[in-house]
Amino acid sequence: MTLPRVRRRLLLPLLLAVTLVAGLALGACHRDEPLPWRLTNIGGHMPDLAFRLTDDGGKPVTAADYRGKVVLLYFGYTHCPDVCPLTLAHLHGVLQRLGAKADDARILFVSVDPARDTPAVLHAYVNAFDKRAVGLTGAPGAIEALSKRYRSAFTREPGSADGSYEVSHSSAIYLFDQAGHARLLATPAASSDDLVHDLSLLLDTGARP
Amino acid sequence: MTRPTTPVLLAALLTGLLTAGGALAAQADQVRASQAWIRVLPDALPAAGYVTLRNDGEQPAILRGASSPAYAQIMLHRSDTSSGMSHMSMLDRLAIPAHGQVALAPAGYHLMLMDAATPVKAGQTVTLTLRFDDGSTLATDFLAKPANAQ
Numbered sequence A: 001m002t003l004p005r006v007r008r009r010l011l012l013p014l015l016l017a018v019t020l021v022a023g024l025a026l027g028a029c030h031r032d033e034p035l036p037w038r039l040t041n042i043g044g045h046m047p048d049l050a051f052r053l054t055d056d057g058g059k060p061v062t063a064a065d066y067r068g069k070v071v072l073l074y075f076g077y078t079h080c081p082d083v084c085p086l087t088l089a090h091l092h093g094v095l096q097r098l099g100a101k102a103d104d105a106r107i108l109f110v111s112v113d114p115a116r117d118t119p120a121v122l123h124a125y126v127n128a129f130d131k132r133a134v135g136l137t138g139a140p141g142a143i144e145a146l147s148k149r150y151r152s153a154f155t156r157e158p159g160s161a162d163g164s165y166e167v168s169h170s171s172a173i174y175l176f177d178q179a180g181h182a183r184l185l186a187t188p189a190a191s192s193d194d195l196v197h198d199l200s201l202l203l204d205t206g207a208r209p
Numbered sequence B: 001m002t003r004p005t006t007p008v009l010l011a012a013l014l015t016g017l018l019t020a021g022g023a024l025a026a027q028a029d030q031v032r033a034s035q036a037w038i039r040v041l042p043d044a045l046p047a048a049g050y051v052t053l054r055n056d057g058e059q060p061a062i063l064r065g066a067s068s069p070a071y072a073q074i075m076l077h078r079s080d081t082s083s084g085m086s087h088m089s090m091l092d093r094l095a096i097p098a099h100g101q102v103a104l105a106p107a108g109y110h111l112m113l114m115d116a117a118t119p120v121k122a123g124q125t126v127t128l129t130l131r132f133d134d135g136s137t138l139a140t141d142f143l144a145k146p147a148n149a150q
Helices: A005-030 A083-104 A119-127 A140-149 A192-205 B006-024
Strands: A052-055 A060-062 A070-076 A105-111 A133-137 A154-158 A165-170 A173-176 A182-186 B031-039 B047-055 B061-067 B071-080 B085-090 B094-096 B100-104 B109-116 B125-132 B137-145
Touching: A052 A140, A070 A083, A070 A165, A070 A192, A083 A105, A083 A133, A083 A192, A083 B085, A105 A119, A105 A140, A119 A133, A173 A192, A182 A192, B031 B125, B047 B061, B047 B094, B047 B125, B047 B137, B061 B071, B094 B100, B100 B109
Parallel strands: A070 A105, A105 A133, B031 B137
Antiparallel strands: A052 A060, A052 A133, A070 A173, A154 A165, A165 B085, A173 A182, B031 B047, B047 B100, B047 B109, B061 B094, B061 B125, B071 B085, B071 B109, B125 B137
């Protein structure tokens, strides 16, 4: 059978497309249905949660201490009266909306200003926002390692007043599932609805292998 | 050195009169403050003050800062999160355009309130005196709210 010239030219792309769609459909059968995330899906693109820091009770902790919890990781510092409190108040409102479910979530507020943020200062600060928030501090190297692990960044520059300094830090919020896998990325501007939706999904699906 | 000539003296006199005229329409008198609140943070940590300023005048009003017996130091700040990085910088002045308004609001302009004389508690009212470019002032009551106020 001979096909007209034009049709023959279309045949190969058509076959390729059919194969591709069939392949995708088959793949979908083998895998779990993709979850309808509203935040940025970073599953498989960021390493699992890992750190060695000190919590706001003064106790040495590692990421393993938070396995079984959905973690919201956020970098900030307590001498930050505007954006950090706004973000933490926002996350508090989101956890309140999740009700009892939110007991399986933890906000990990990692200080990028360990010189000033002692466990005691951090404790008072995070608890002013939410009882499920934990302040983490530690050796500058350990904090930098965690920040770099998630391609987050922070800088400290001398300020205008004597002895003061200005801190810049990434405003991203990283969400981890109960197995410590990095799953989602949010900005502080993410809506309460989207955060509630995705956190609810994360809390429902539990730990995945 | 030459003595001032008559035109120079006249100019000086006029400038004085204009300044006096300007003082009648002080910048602070053109500005109305609303939604003034403070997000209180624990211990001696700096807090942020927010307020919406509406200028009903024909001329811009320039906010230069604020003061209060309640805080040793108050600075006009601006947060910038546009680059994905959160950064605070100090401002010398903030213009409220004629017949316009500027909101000092979370993640933007704010007054950074440092070294409270006595701990400020949620529910309290704290008076901050806003200072404008011409030296005029506007005493404004700010309501202290808890850290996790939405």
